[in-house]
Amino acid sequence: MDGSTPKKHVCIVGAGISGLRCADVLLSHGFEVTILEARDRIGGRICQSDQLGYTVDIGPNWIHAWTDDSKEPHPIYTLAMATNTPLHHWNNKQLIFDSNGNSLSAELTERLSTLVWQIIEMAFQQSEEAHLNGSSHTIPAEDSLYDFIRRKAEELVTNEKERGLLLQMSEMFGAYVGVPVWRQSLRFAWMEECCGGEEMFVSSNYSAILARAAKPALDSPNCHIQLNTLVTSVVTHKQRLPNQQVKISTATGSTLEFDEVIMTTPLGWLKKHHKSVFSPALPDRLTSAISSLSLSNLEKVFITFPIAFWSQQTTNSVPQNNPPGESASPCYMNWLTPSYPDSLPTNPNSWPQEIWDLSSFSPPNNYSTILFYLYGDCSKHIVKLIHNKSSAEKLALLKEFFKPYYSRLPGYDEERTECQPKAILATEWCMDELSGYGSYCNFQVGIEEADKDVLAFREGVPEKRLWFCGEHAAPFEECGTVAGAYLSGEAVARKVVDVYR
Ligand SMILES: Cc1cc2nc3c(=O)[nH]c(=O)nc-3n(C[C@H](O)[C@H](O)[C@H](O)COP(=O)(O)OP(=O)(O)OC[C@H]3O[C@@H](n4cnc5c(N)ncnc54)[C@H](O)[C@@H]3O)c2cc1C
Structure with missing residues (x-):
């Protein structure tokens, strides 16, 4: 003009x-x-909250870097750099519990988790190729990413027990897209390709x-x-x-x-x-x-303890030779299909649970907090459970639900006050009319x-x-x-x- x-x-x-x-x-x-x-x-x-006694993001935390180097600079990464916003690069150590609550060996965890991501990559590739050559319709609309993973697992993993574990581990993709992996369209898997690339976490807040x-x-x-x-x-x-x-x-x-x-x-x-x-x-x-287009349901639950008791020691299943400056503890933990006597009363559907360890950040952002990501029916269940409840009631209900998981962290001792949650913050996006009663499209x-x-x-x-x-x-x-x-x-x-x- x-x-x-x-x-x-x-x-x-x-x-x-x-x-x-x-x-x-x-x-x-x-x-x-x-x-x-x-x-x-x-x-x-x-959006942020101060409810834990310090400021955390109740919406986005991650910056998903481009998977394609030819693209322009990532705008949010650029803004993070311009504002000196600290970004955390996670180590790739994980602690995975099987459905009995026993931790898997580091070797098995590493091998299966690498394979899960390789298979997801194959799905991205197959769907992208079909998109680019105009043959997307050859992938049935009802085919899910999970169907693809299952087929590949049959082909690539002969050991039945390991195949079962791999399929359970693939459910972690739900926390990226906000719905179970069997709801993710295979035909349009390529449109989720930003998941699983180089992921940075804003360790202060947005x-x-x-x-x-x-x-x-x-x-x-x-x-x-x-x-x-x-x-x-x-x-x-x-x-x-x-x-x-x-x-x-x-x-x-x-x-x-x-x-x-x-x-x-x-x-x-x-x-x-x-x-x-x-x-x-x-x-x-x-x-x-x-x-x-669909809307996913991702919710976050932060649990803060007096100290990060889980990172004070490592288990046998975690490799000990850490590069200098890298945390000894796994940053990611996953409880596959929990079916323990103490989890079933509150989680009869055995919804998997996963956390990221926020205590591994550099000071001053290394609060003794673990962050659960919930999606699909599990997230709706938790929000329904706590909606309109008093703070004390919420704390009690959330402790009851999450204890079967945090009590399996290394170093947990029922008798120690350091192992009792000090504060819990749970988001309620699926009750938020202005976010469209959900988190984002998928x-x-x-x-x-x-x-x-x-x-x-x-x-x-x-x-x-x-x-x-x-x-x-x-x-x-x-x-x-x-x-x-x-x-x-x-x-x-x-x-x-x-x-x-
Ligand atoms: C729990 C959660 C975790 C997430 N994690 C990540 C992450 O780690 N990394 C990432 O990149 N993304 C993440 N996202 C997604 C990311 O937050 C969104 O993609 C992004 O913020 C959406 O921005 P927007 O401008 O499209 O929508 P919004 O931020 O929702 O903006 C729309 C605005 O419209 C307003 N509005 C709605 N209706 C009306 C009306 N009738 N009149 C006037 N105003 C109205 C709303 O109040 C809102 O302010 C996450 C989202 C959630 C909920």
Whole structure:
């Protein structure tokens, strides 16, 4: 736009990372921007809590580095570097417990876990090749990643017991995608390829990264951020004609008009509200994408102890010759299909449990905390258990559920107060209307055209001055991530800029 014409006014619905990045790009091209955000804060799913006595991320913690070196620098890694945000690179030591609660040997753990990832890589590759040569439809829509792993395990692992263990170990993929591995579509496994690459963990929290991403919007006189503003209706024209405006209504009864509207509201929110919010209705290609893409349920439970008793000693199953500066303890622990007398009363479905050891971070972020990731039905069960309960009740219920696992950590002693949880924090994303009652999008068995669904979001409805971005409209292999959401905001802003070029 040149300086002589009035600025075009764009509304961004939602001040998560995608909306903030979108605002940044639009502002730098001379647009006026209004961000309408329903919460009383910016950041959306990037969010922290002080409930443990120090600040932790209740949303994202990981930065999934690119698996493809030819890509541009990773935007979130770049922001982390620019803000001196400390990143943790995990050692690859693991402690795995079998369904009887006995730890596997280091040799077996290493061998099977390497093989699981190799098989998952094969699945990524097979589905990607099919995508690239246009033969995706030859992979049945009902085939899951787990089906693929099972077939490969039959082929590659002759020992029946080890094959069973490998299949149980493959369930850990659920914590990446937020649903059990048998729900993950094989046809679109390639769209999850960011899982399992070089993974860094933000060992402080995401707040500096968020603040840096938000700065252009917060500082600009051409950007107006309205918090506590829930958008309830979006009225567009049937076709793009000069000087039309899109009309937005909010829960407080105000009506606002804009030249363009960009929706960053999460997929789950669109699933629930698109029919009542958009008038006229969204085109079929979008309503079909909204119903076909799925939303996962990932929840986090942090348990803090007086000391990190588990890292004070190592077990026989953990190799002792550590490179200098590397923690002796395994950073990742997994309880496969727990079926112990003490776990079955609270976990009769034997949902596997896994933790990351946050005490292995460098000071000052090395708190004596373990972080459980829950997904699928297990996550819903835990949230249902604690929702609307008092803090004391929550603590008691969570201790009861997780004790069969943390009590099997090395160094645990029932009698020692150091081994009793000091504080527990459990997220409740599946109760959060503004995150769409879930964590992020994924591609589950049955989906026919996940790539086209994501493309439909990216294309938006330009003829109605209506656009979409967010993690569900991200570059294919970054869907569901902070980086993907950020890039989707950037991409949609560029499209709007192009309209006025
Ligand atoms: C538990 C959990 C763990 C995760 N872990 C990781 C990780 O380790 N690494 C990673 O890369 N990603 C992770 N993610 C995913 C990542 O958080 C998201 O992909 C990303 O933050 C989404 O950004 P967004 O801008 O698309 O959406 P959001 O951040 O959800 O922003 C959308 C905004 O719209 C607002 N809104 C909704 N409805 C309305 C309305 N009607 N009116 C006005 N405003 C509205 C919301 O309040 C919100 O602020 C995790 C997510 C969760 C929940």
